[in-house]
Amino acid sequence: MIKVVIIGAGNVAWHLFQAIQNSNEAEVIYVHNRSLSTLSDFEKTVPTGTDLAEIPTADLYLVCVKDDVVSGIIENLHSVNGIVAHTSGSVSLQKSAQKNAVFYPLQTFSKTTKLNYNNIPFCLEADSSETFGLIEKLAKSISENVYHIDSEQRKSLHLSAVFVCNFTNFMYDIGHQICKENQIPFEILQPLIAETAQKITINLPEKVQTGPAKRGDVQTVKSHLEQLTNSTHKEIYSTISNAISEKYGKKL
Amino acid sequence: MIKVVIIGAGNVAWHLFQAIQNSNEAEVIYVHNRSLSTLSDFEKTVPTGTDLAEIPTADLYLVCVKDDVVSGIIENLHSVNGIVAHTSGSVSLQKSAQKNAVFYPLQTFSKTTKLNYNNIPFCLEADSSETFGLIEKLAKSISENVYHIDSEQRKSLHLSAVFVCNFTNFMYDIGHQICKENQIPFEILQPLIAETAQKITINLPEKVQTGPAKRGDVQTVKSHLEQLTNSTHKEIYSTISNAISEKYGKKL
Numbered sequence: 001m002i003k004v005v006i007i008g009a010g011n012v013a014w015h016l017f018q019a020i021q022n023s024n025e026a027e028v029i030y031v032h033n034r035s036l037s038t039l040s041d042f043e044k045t046v047p048t049g050t051d052l053a054e055i056p057t058a059d060l061y062l063v064c065v066k067d068d069v070v071s072g073i074i075e076n077l078h079s080v081n082g083i084v085a086h087t088s089g090s091v092s093l094q095k096s097a098q099k100n101a102v103f104y105p106l107q108t109f110s111k112t113t114k115l116n117y118n119n120i121p122f123c124l125e126a127d128s129s130e131t132f133g134l135i136e137k138l139a140k141s142i143s144e145n146v147y148h149i150d151s152e153q154r155k156s157l158h159l160s161a162v163f164v165c166n167f168t169n170f171m172y173d174i175g176h177q178i179c180k181e182n183q184i185p186f187e188i189l190q191p192l193i194a195e196t197a198q199k200i201t202i203n204l205p206e207k208v209q210t211g212p213a214k215r216g217d218v219q220t221v222k223s224h225l226e227q228l229t230n231s232t233h234k235e236i237y238s239t240i241s242n243a244i245s246e247k248y249g250k251k252l
Numbered sequence: 253m254i255k256v257v258i259i260g261a262g263n264v265a266w267h268l269f270q271a272i273q274n275s276n277e278a279e280v281i282y283v284h285n286r287s288l289s290t291l292s293d294f295e296k297t298v299p300t301g302t303d304l305a306e307i308p309t310a311d312l313y314l315v316c317v318k319d320d321v322v323s324g325i326i327e328n329l330h331s332v333n334g335i336v337a338h339t340s341g342s343v344s345l346q347k348s349a350q351k352n353a354v355f356y357p358l359q360t361f362s363k364t365t366k367l368n369y370n371n372i373p374f375c376l377e378a379d380s381s382e383t384f385g386l387i388e389k390l391a392k393s394i395s396e397n398v399y400h401i402d403s404e405q406r407k408s409l410h411l412s413a414v415f416v417c418n419f420t421n422f423m424y425d426i427g428h429q430i431c432k433e434n435q436i437p438f439e440i441l442q443p444l445i446a447e448t449a450q451k452i453t454i455n456l457p458e459k460v461q462t463g464p465a466k467r468g469d470v471q472t473v474k475s476h477l478e479q480l481t482n483s484t485h486k487e488i489y490s491t492i493s494n495a496i497s498e499k500y501g502k503k504l
Contacts, residue, residue: 067469067472068471090472090475106440106441106443106444107443107444107447108444108447108448108451108460108462110451110455110460113447113451113454115447119443120443121440121443121444123440145440145443147437147440149436149440152434153434153435153436155475155479156430156431156433156434156436156479157431157434157436157440157441159430159476159479159480160426160427160428160430160431160436160441161427161441161444162463162464162476162489163423163424163426163427163430163489164423164424164427164441164444164445164448165444165445165448165462165463166461166462166463166464166465166466166496167423167463167488167492168420168423168424168445168448168449169448169451169452169457169460169461169462170457170461170492170495170496171415171416171419171420171423172415172416172420172452172457173457173458173461174412174415175412175413175415175416175457176412176452176456176457176458178408178411178412178415179408179409179412181408182404182405182408182409183405184401184405184408184409184412185399188358188373188375188397188399188401188409189358189409189412189413189416190452190453191358191359191371191372191373191397192358192359192360192373192413192416192417193416193417193420193449193452194449194450194453195359195360195365195367196360196416196417196420196421196449197420197445197446197448197449198446199360199362199365199421200421200424200428200442200445201442201446202365203362204428205421205422205424205425205427205428206425206428208360208362208421209418209421209422209425210360210417210418210421211414211417211418211419212414212418213418214418217319217320219320220319220342223342223407224411224414227407227408227411228411232495232498235491235495236419236491236492236495237414237415239487239488239491240419240422240488243422243484243487243488244418244422246484
């Protein structure tokens with residue numbers, strides 16, 4: 001069994017904890033966090049603590065903390081023998097531990113949402129093939145989607161994720177606001193949202209683009225811009241519509 | 253049985269044809285289209301034709317044509333006794349037929365994609381309660397999600413749909429392009445896309461917004477803008493990030 005210490009107690013820590021406890025290849029033996037409060041989710045099932053000096057010996061230290069404190073934490077772990085892997089999409093492979101790796105689960109995590117870990121893509125990188133082998137074994141015991149992604153690629157993947165997840169959610173938010181202002185239940189849009197996400201699992205997004213900007217339907221675009229009362233929404237509508245019409249050789 | 257004539261032979265016509273043929277309350281007795289070519293999908297199972305004068309008598313004429321020709325077609329149907337309903341999100345309830353209605357299925361349709369008609373929202377409007385009753389009976393025989401939506405609300409719904417469907421798909425497209433430029437398989441992003449769409453079925457979008465702009469993470473936003481080589485993508489990134497950070501009281 002791969003013995004794992006988790007550093008951090010946020011959403012990613014919580015879900016990786018669940019996933020590893022369900023794996024046949026690994027077990028979490030300890031969870032560390034600098035503050036006590038969020039450890040309460042873990043302390044029923046595993047030893048926990050707030051003092052980095054008290055962390056037990058393990059095969060793998062999974063650093064699940066905010067991007068800007070990752071490198072500081074890993075520097076403090078320079079003397080451990082086990083692998084030190086962080087889980088951040090936007091942080092490069094570090095060098096300060098003896099064995100360095102990245103164990104990046106590409107998913108949006110909330111503590112309250114149950115996830116099927118089996119299809120979460122794990123994007124892995126390590127500073128030696130032996131280290132890579134161990135984290136790959138762990139990742140494969142959790143998920144069917146395991147990828148070797150280097151630091152440069154991971155930066156691009158993180159940027160793509162901002163578009164397809166963060167910005168997409170903001171499109172949903174604007175849709176929700178327009179519905180609310182017009183006494184329309186937002187749930188009417190949900191089958192459309194689901195189908196839009198589903199479509200691109202079998203088609204390239206550029207092959208299934210639809211809408212007034214794609215068609216170069218100047219009248220509808222003009223009427224939508226007149227309808228929008230929020231100047232920020234108007235600006236977003238214009239910027240994206242111009243980009244779409246340009247891509248498909250139309251003029252608005 | 254409600255006897256239906258379909259006018260038009262595009263994606264919406266094709267899917268409504270399938271849905272009605274599977275319904276216990278209605279049957280398509282004829283499909284009309286101005287050009288012969290696209291009628292081939294229908295002519296194996298139902299009479300078809302290109303001459304508006306040859307359309308048989310029916311209870312309901314479903315006008316599934318492009319937005320800009322809807323009103324012209326309906327004017328040509330001014331003398332029929334049955335209900336004339338169009339299926340367009342952005343066209344108002346017409347007045348030129350004897351019985352006017354709107355039968356708007358809020359979904360993105362491609363001929364090649366199979367759909368579960370049972371959860372497609374049907375947004376209905378009519379110029380009399382008797383007419384409304386008949387189209388409601390048909391809609392309920394196809395789907396569990398049937399709504400009374402007036403012309404003003406439908407305009408807003410259509411605008412919302414542009415954000416949550418057309419603009420979202422363009423976010424997927426940008427994500428795909430960034431992946432392609434960096435030799436990353438786009439399928440890595442698909443579980444994230446699915447989960448982002450799934451999350452808002454149980455949470456309001458504004459409650460589950462995540463990402464660097466939401467956190468006011470100036471460093472990551474700056475580094476993403478430097479990474480982006482396409483000036484249109486840069487502009488979209490800035491515009492949406494500024495809108496998100498403003499909404500959550502952060503400064504970029």
